[in-house]
Amino acid sequence: MSMQPQVVAELRSVVGRDHVIDGANDLRIFARDASIEGAMPDAVVLPANSAEVAAVVRLAAKHRVPVVPRGAGTGLSGGAVTIRGGIALQMTRMRRILEIDPVGQTALVEPGVVNQELSLAAASHGLFYAPDPSSQKACTIGGNAAENSGGPHCLYYGVTTNHVLGMEVVFADGSVHWVSGDTPDRIGLDLCGILVGSEGTLCTITKVKVRLLRQPPTVATMLAAFPTVESASHAVSAVIARGIVPAALEMMDQVTVGAVEAHYHAGYPTDAGAVLLVEVDGIAESTRELMSAIREVLAANEGYAMREAKTPAERELLWAGRKGAIGALGRIKPNYYLHDGVVPRTKLPQILSAVGEIGEHYKLPVANVFHAGDGNLHPNILFDLRDHGVLDQVESAGEEMLRAVIEFGGALSGEHGIGLEKSAFMPWVFSPDDLYVMHQVKDVLDPDGIMNPGKVFPDPDRKRARLAGRTGLAIEAKWW
Amino acid sequence: MVKAPAVERPGSAEEVATRLREAAEARLAVTPVGGGRASGMGDSTDPCDVEIRTSRLDRVLEHSQADMVVSVEAGITVEALQAALLKKGQFLPLDPFNSPGHTIGGLLASGWTGPLRMRFGSPRDFLIGIRVALPDGRLASAGGRVVKNVSGYDMMKLHLGALGSLGVIVAASFKVFPTPLHDVTVESSHASLEEGLAASDKALGLPLAPSALELFSSGRVLARFLGSRDAVERMVGELGWSKTDASAWTQHSRRGPENWARIAVPRHKLRPTLLGLPLDAEWWASPGVGVVHWTVANDPERVRDARSAAEAAGGSLVLMAAPAELKRAIGAWGTPPPTLALMQRLKAAFDPQHVLNPGRFVV
């Protein structure tokens, strides 16, 4: 169903001629994000400010047209895919950093500000913005807040929701509101808290106020090799069990290391079964003490070839390798598919071997690169979309892996969001009552269902889980 | 079947949900009660028809030491939970005032925090799962038992600090923390507020900031450093204050004046807030957070002035406990947020009969 010309004309009168795209050929280019899902919007609209967003949403509400906010389109769960058509509300023109307050240690930004741009701007005040998704070079703060994004350093510092102080949002009726602000305790219900991570299904974010942190005086980053992913997993648990929470604790398996090394030449040991990247920060005394304790634990768990970055440039290179890892897998196969399930850390060895077995069963290569400290997996199933019928196999394998995660007491997504790709699996972890109550919130804030429809909640018409959903009761018995 | 007036002590989450549904069907007003430590909070209401007490829901459901995750029933007290965690070398940074006796459910509903919030954040930052009984008899869970989770809406946030107005929290899961490697408390005394503030600033500006720092109207400053031994000792050395026993914190947490208020402002606006309080005011503050707890007199003018100043600074003043006439004069919560109507719609969706704590909370 394409959009009525009248609606397009009205949109143009709001944001200006050049900022609405409705040519069918060009719309195809906006069909996808970084996931494998795709569906064409009826129009792409690029607002310049909150007032324009509000006007666009009011138009959409009047005509009952879906609105799907879109940042840089780096999301991995299909959150920005216009699965029911409508308006792709591209926020990338709103990319001003409105204020950095070095005294209050906050920043006020428009949603299209790129994560790394904020960190660069904060750095000149000795501050930083903690959540650092691997796509931080391109992903936007608005997108981060909508998805409640994580990143390697969230192990210690927490995810996006822990750093968003308040937001200006446009609700489905076009009303513009500030939720929370900059005080530690607000009055009334924590709307900001429920809106962060709501994946564009409750509102469009038009401004974000975030907390900035003081840059730590010292940062120590170490790479360690392990004979197998199992031994590396044990090492991860051992570090945490020792009472140490590093700033970041990341794992890459051999497949990943090979791909990464080919691009970054970061000196990762390509013969190791797995490598861990560990970072601690703080004052020199504490990083020294922590790092030496970590070395001890890693060595006791078959860790070898431990190498600490000696210069900031070396450290940056080690991180560039980690953050570019998923993209680097393109060197092996042109497409990847991954879920970002989370397991309790102690289950890492079991889940990784289950993931390996599933990959073997489907004869699909799997590359693991993930936030080990959080137990947040990223098993990348590698394939070539041009191979006939492969996608079906890939999706089946992905679903089995995610199911294994749930069997080990885990969660569907640690940071990528549910979006389109995991919505069918929600009944695995949430009972009908749980989902009903979540949907009550949706119904209150978006009664006509125009905000990013088809996401988060299961849509049996579109996709069903191949593996049967469990009853809510079974899950509850296990949880509580 | 619930009949008013009644005090219900359900023995299971399911029973909480049933009692709640029955009350809602009978249009009986319900007050959920945990430890009763925050019973003075909120606007004055008529006595409730039914009290649902969570005291029998006091079990640790699961504590996975290696995963650093704990799940508990809502009626367990903070002290009982901490004792269980301590046996495994872990703790939760919960140190609310007016202790002991807070239950976990009550603490989450009240949204109260203590000094350790400076380093660890509030429960908002480490609550990872929740289970809530609702007036329609449903039991709804959200979150999970892993430390990082974006599956579904973050329903935890709605119930935190909502004073039981959307549902009764029956269970919760938390990310726990290892007992610090080294834990040192120091203090200093100052003749004036200015000096006390200067001393706080000095401590807060250290490269390893204290994990908790409290400033008192008496001019006393109490700071707690957690971390590796060398780091902590260097900071304590640089500061040069006298070491004191960690039990100072336990004593501090017992503060719970008969009448008191909580002022929250952006951290950097705490100084003018403190300077603006009456000279003879008795208070304690977390300058690293932006929160002041103030022992108020039954003097509406003074409290109203302080509230105006706090709200002008972008903050709030909430009565933690106060005489009914003071509450009636100025209200417990202050100026409602501009999103009040939305909040009321959420309340109506969760509690259409308006039986949960009617009139007590903001919505």
Added chain:
Amino acid sequence: MAFDLLKDDDLATCVHCGLCLDACPTFRVTGLETESPRGRIQLMTEWKRGSLPFTEEQARHIDLCLGCRTCEAVCPSGVPYGRIIEAGRADMERARRPATKRWLARTALRQLVSHPTRLRAFGAMTRMAQTVGVTGAVRSGRQLPRLRAPFRAPQGDVAPAIGERRHRVAFLVGCVMPILYPQSHEAAVRLLQLAGCEVWFPPGERCCGALLAHNGDLDGAALLRDANTSVYAGEQFDALVVDSAGCGAHLKDFYPELKGRVKDLTEWLAEVGLPPANNEVKLRVTYQDACHLAHAQRIRKQPRDLIRAMPGVELVEMRHPEICCGAAGLYSTLEPSMSARILKEKMDDMLGTRAEIVVTANPGCQMQLATGIRSRGSNMNVEHVAELLLRAYSAPSP
């Protein structure tokens, strides 16, 4: 429509992750997926696979690519974007209706750069026009620098090493550099001599063909390559040193016979070493990466190291030195409006450093930056990195 120069395997290396988006100058100013590397690759892929029809309208998205290859440098999947865009443009030129502006530009390019005498004549005319003040007649998207006498190779086509002769290098004189920026060449040659290199100027050498290749004229570029390869064939040299980033990148990609011997000036100087400086200059300097140096050749460290080694010089980085200034060969002429938007962003960043001099390593960038600086009324100066480096050596006493 056949898109047979585009290789499906090249296109398929893109995993659609989007990490390239904010590295793309046109995406940064438009916020549009269609003006991003990921969008352009998708478009060319769909053309190639026939799932989208070729239209002139969408061809604009390819026209608007600067070819700066910043995306290629940040791409973790190793997408060969430079190769893709050159092939895509060549395929596209065959598919589309001839457009007068592009055709004129290409023909003029072929005619001019392939024939040194014509270029020199053009230079002489411009110089004359500048002298008598009728520059309006030759106005283009950006202003030409004030021209001096063109660079000419010394007698015998060799400049001797200063001190011990340790290397013998060939030097690319090229097409527009000797006319527009003779002083850059002069400084580059002088630095090479100081570094103990005997510098040979290949007689009969012509334009390397970079400008043609970057505009989709691969055939024209191949003709020039073949002519030049035969010039280099008979002679012994350790390296062919190039002080223009665009030419260096093209030579490295397009001249298999020279494999491994093409060196950017800064790359070579960092390798062989310069003698100790004998002149301290107090200067605040910022460095603009030339796209064809930083992204196509991945050379970012060497010029910075050389600059930092200069006594008295403070290198102040702008926030995004790696982002294109909007010059991009003929781009500023063909796409003046987009070029100006990109230049504006660059100026905001660059002038914020409050440097006295901005240094870069490519003639097109120099011209574009100078235009931007003048339009802002700033007194920042633009220099080729060779000119700056030479300031560390006091002029030989007469």
